[in-house]
Amino acid sequence: MATQIQTVTGPATPDELGRTLMHEHVLIGFPGWEADTIRPGATRDEMRAVCRDRIDGMREHGVATMIDPCPNDLGRDVEFMADISARTGFRIVCATGLYNQASGGAAYWHMRGHGETSVSAMAELFEKELGDGIGETGIRAGIIKVATGRGGVTDYERDVLTAAARASVATGAPITTHTDEGTLGDVQQQILTSNGVPPHRIVIGHSCGTSDHDYHMGLVRGGSYVGFDRFGLDMLHPDAERVKSLLRLLQAGAGSAVVVSHDTVWCWRGDPLPPDSKFNAATAWTPTHFFEHIVPQLREGGASEAQIERLLVDNPRAFFAGEAPSLG
Numbered sequence: 507m508a509t510q511i512q513t514v515t516g517p518a519t520p521d522e523l524g525r526t527l528m529h530e531h532v533l534i535g536f537p538g539w540e541a542d543t544i545r546p547g548a549t550r551d552e553m554r555a556v557c558r559d560r561i562d563g564m565r566e567h568g569v570a571t572m573i574d575p576c577p578n579d580l581g582r583d584v585e586f587m588a589d590i591s592a593r594t595g596f597r598i599v600c601a602t603g604l605y606n607q608a609s610g611g612a613a614y615w616h617m618r619g620h621g622e623t624s625v626s627a628m629a630e631l632f633e634k635e636l637g638d639g640i641g642e643t644g645i646r647a648g649i650i651k652v653a654t655g656r657g658g659v660t661d662y663e664r665d666v667l668t669a670a671a672r673a674s675v676a677t678g679a680p681i682t683t684h685t686d687e688g689t690l691g692d693v694q695q696q697i698l699t700s701n702g703v704p705p706h707r708i709v710i711g712h713s714c715g716t717s718d719h720d721y722h723m724g725l726v727r728g729g730s731y732v733g734f735d736r737f738g739l740d741m742l743h744p745d746a747e748r749v750k751s752l753l754r755l756l757q758a759g760a761g762s763a764v765v766v767s768h769d770t771v772w773c774w775r776g777d778p779l780p781p782d783s784k785f786n787a788a789t790a791w792t793p794t795h796f797f798e799h800i801v802p803q804l805r806e807g808g809a810s811e812a813q814i815e816r817l818l819v820d821n822p823r824a825f826f827a828g829e830a831p832s833l834g
């Protein structure tokens with residue numbers, strides 16, 4: 507039986523995914539947005555128009571599917587995702603999971619204490635959302651999201667990673683991660699695999715936040731996929747560096763282990779970002795940037811059409827099908 511992937515509008519098979527962007531966001535709200543009651547943000551109709559525009563653009567480049575790995579505590583709205591998906595026919599996979607300690611909703615869990623009490627409560631939540639649906643919506647998550655911050659993995663983040671591993675082992679769902687500036691992916695891999703998750707069920711996200719080739723190869727040799735999923739966020743790490751690092755991985759025979767995306771955010775809960783926000787300065791931060799500006803640079807650097815297509819189609823398919831990347 508073919509592996510089933512849960513999308514926000516129902517199950518799909520890995521072969522149906524087509525060109526897939528592995529990390530984009532319809533809507534994000536950092537915890538605290540709900541307290542800003544005088545700035546409710548865009549209306550649903552306004553947000554729908556933005557999403558339709560982004561999806562039309564992606565479709566012009568043949569993209570058929572995206573993963574929106576918004577964790578539970580960053581303003582996730584799976585009914586909105588399902589509404590957009592149903593209106594456009596564009597496939598979206600949503601996530602269950604929790605963000606890092608510095609920027610997520612850790613305060614809620616701190617009140618319950620760390621360790622097994624938290625881990626089992628989190629694992630129960632993730633498993634419910636993967637197997638049965640999110641709240642009363644009936645919409646099932648298709649992937650688990652975990653995250654770490656800077657400097658080291660906190661006790662809270664370790665609890666989330668441990669719970670995610672437990673839920674992944676129990677349900678077979680894959681895991682995608684957030685790393686800050688391409689750090690601690692190796693520790694994430696170690697925690698998840700030591701808790702029973704096969705390494706090829708993991709995408710170590712935002713790995714393009716560093717140009718450290720040994721770090722990238724360590725993750726790949728450890729058997730995981732690496733996300734080059736922040737193209738366009740030039741002010742966090744230059745695109746030219748991301749391209750160079752990706753070409754190096756292709757040359758090293760690691761092309762089957764890389765997935766690509768932009769980590770774009772289409773709508774924000776609460777007040778829109780101020781005009782001088784560094785994110786507003788990133789004019790190339792769109793979900794078509796890879797096709798318009800990065801693909802030509804990859805070609806220029808010697809990547810073949812087959813290598814580029816593999817990043818977009820074969821690797822997401824293989825990841826969801828539970829296949830390990832083949833090196834060399």
Ligand SMILES: [Zn+2]
Pocket residue numbers: 529531575769
């Ligand atoms: Zn993201």
